[in-house]
Amino acid sequence: MKVKFGSAARFAGWLNHAAVPELPHEIAVGWSGGADSTALLLALKEAGHAVSAWHVDHGWRESSRQECEMLAERANSWGIAFYSSRLDAADESNREAVARRGRFDRFLSWSRELGISTLCLAHQLDDQAETVCMRLLQGAGAGGCRGMRRERNYYGLRVVRPLLHVPGIELRTVLREAGVEWFEDPSNEDLSIWRNRIRQRLFPQIAESGIKPDQLFMRWQRQAERLAIQLDKGADAVLNGGSSGMDVRRGREVILPWRQWSDCLPAVRARVLQRMMSSLLGEGVTPGRRHIVMVEQWTLRDGRGGLDLSGCRLQRRQGGLHLLPATSVCAGNLR
Numbered sequence: 001m002k003v004k005f006g007s008a009a010r011f012a013g014w015l016n017h018a019a020v021p022e023l024p025h026e027i028a029v030g031w032s033g034g035a036d037s038t039a040l041l042l043a044l045k046e047a048g049h050a051v052s053a054w055h056v057d058h059g060w061r062e063s064s065r066q067e068c069e070m071l072a073e074r075a076n077s078w079g080i081a082f083y084s085s086r087l088d089a090a091d092e093s094n095r096e097a098v099a100r101r102g103r104f105d106r107f108l109s110w111s112r113e114l115g116i117s118t119l120c121l122a123h124q125l126d127d128q129a130e131t132v133c134m135r136l137l138q139g140a141g142a143g144g145c146r147g148m149r150r151e152r153n154y155y156g157l158r159v160v161r162p163l164l165h166v167p168g169i170e171l172r173t174v175l176r177e178a179g180v181e182w183f184e185d186p187s188n189e190d191l192s193i194w195r196n197r198i199r200q201r202l203f204p205q206i207a208e209s210g211i212k213p214d215q216l217f218m219r220w221q222r223q224a225e226r227l228a229i230q231l232d233k234g235a236d237a238v239l240n241g242g243s244s245g246m247d248v249r250r251g252r253e254v255i256l257p258w259r260q261w262s263d264c265l266p267a268v269r270a271r272v273l274q275r276m277m278s279s280l281l282g283e284g285v286t287p288g289r290r291h292i293v294m295v296e297q298w299t300l301r302d303g304r305g306g307l308d309l310s311g312c313r314l315q316r317r318q319g320g321l322h323l324l325p326a327t328s329v330c331a332g333n334l335r
């Protein structure tokens with residue numbers, strides 16, 4: 001299939017946005033075959049990158065093997081290296097999460113085999129607005145309402161989302177103009193999936209009252225981002241307070257002057273707790289909301305008695321707040 005690159009300027013233009021991080025020459029795209037990742041693949045190709053398309057066939061549809069063969073042909077006709085792998089279909093419960101983990105395992109293996117360190121995913125603005133809306137409804141704070149990050153590190157693999165500022169409709173319009181086809185995933189219509197209900201039910205209802213849902217939630221996202229940056233700065237000031245900052249005795253305990261802890265705003269304190277936990281238990285370990293509330297109440301009681309959280313324990317002694325590992329340390333989110 002030939003691509004009519006009449007709209008090439010718009011393909012590559014998406015990547016010229018100020019928010020898109022610097023990308024290396026050699027790069028991979030997670031290519032589901034859907035509109036968004038097809039548009040991203042072609043945008044990176046058009047911008048002159050040496051692109052590999054990585055496709056994971058989850059075996060969810062009868063036609064998936066055939067679709068995979070078609071994707072291989074398409075990639076070949078565009079001069080794009082194609083790698084695919086089929087995963088065993090997971091059972092229905094928690095299917096999405098299991099599939100995502102399996103997919104990322106494959107991505108990591110390809111990254112190591114091929115020596116490609118950066119992978120791009122095609123989440124776009126509508127996905128981001130839906131994510132922020134879902135996080136708000138789940139009661140997330142500033143951190144959660146920042147939505148998906150442009151960039152993150154997955155066990156050494158740099159994962160970038162260059163299209164977070166582009167509305168999905170624009171991606172599809174440019175693909176149509178360029179004569180490019182894509183596969184429509186029928187599960188996007190499945191209303192038992194919460195995200196689909198948000199997109200197909202809630203957003204149109206919000207729009208009926210004259211409010212554009214994507215603009216609304218992206219405004220929340222920007223506000224949350226600004227707030228999260230301020231809270232991080234506040235936590236930095238508390239934790240790096242010169243000689244009276246956080247004292248990390250790795251694996252044994254983390255200590256902070258009580259005064260510094262009790263004087264800060266509750267929202268900053270939650271950040272401080274998160275950083276202390278990460279220092280003690282490892283990157284990515286974060287307190288759940290339930291624990292944050294418990295810690296706040298304990299602080300208001302002047303830290304009387306110790307406080308057990310999953311995986312660690314808080315104590316107030318000798319003018320300091322001490323965070324110690326509990327006997328059984330559990331990794332991941334402590335909810």
Ligand SMILES: Nc1ncnc2c1ncn2[C@@H]1O[C@H](COP(=O)(O)OP(=O)(O)OP(=O)(O)O)[C@@H](O)[C@H]1O
Nearest residue numbers: 030031032034035036037038054055056121122123
């Ligand atoms: N089976 C897959 N193989 C490779 N990459 C994938 C696969 N599924 C999703 N991805 C990547 O993860 C991103 C987010 O996945 P998600 O399922 O939310 O996207 P999507 O709405 O299906 O996007 P697209 O229109 O590109 O299919 C995709 O845009 C794509 O970059």
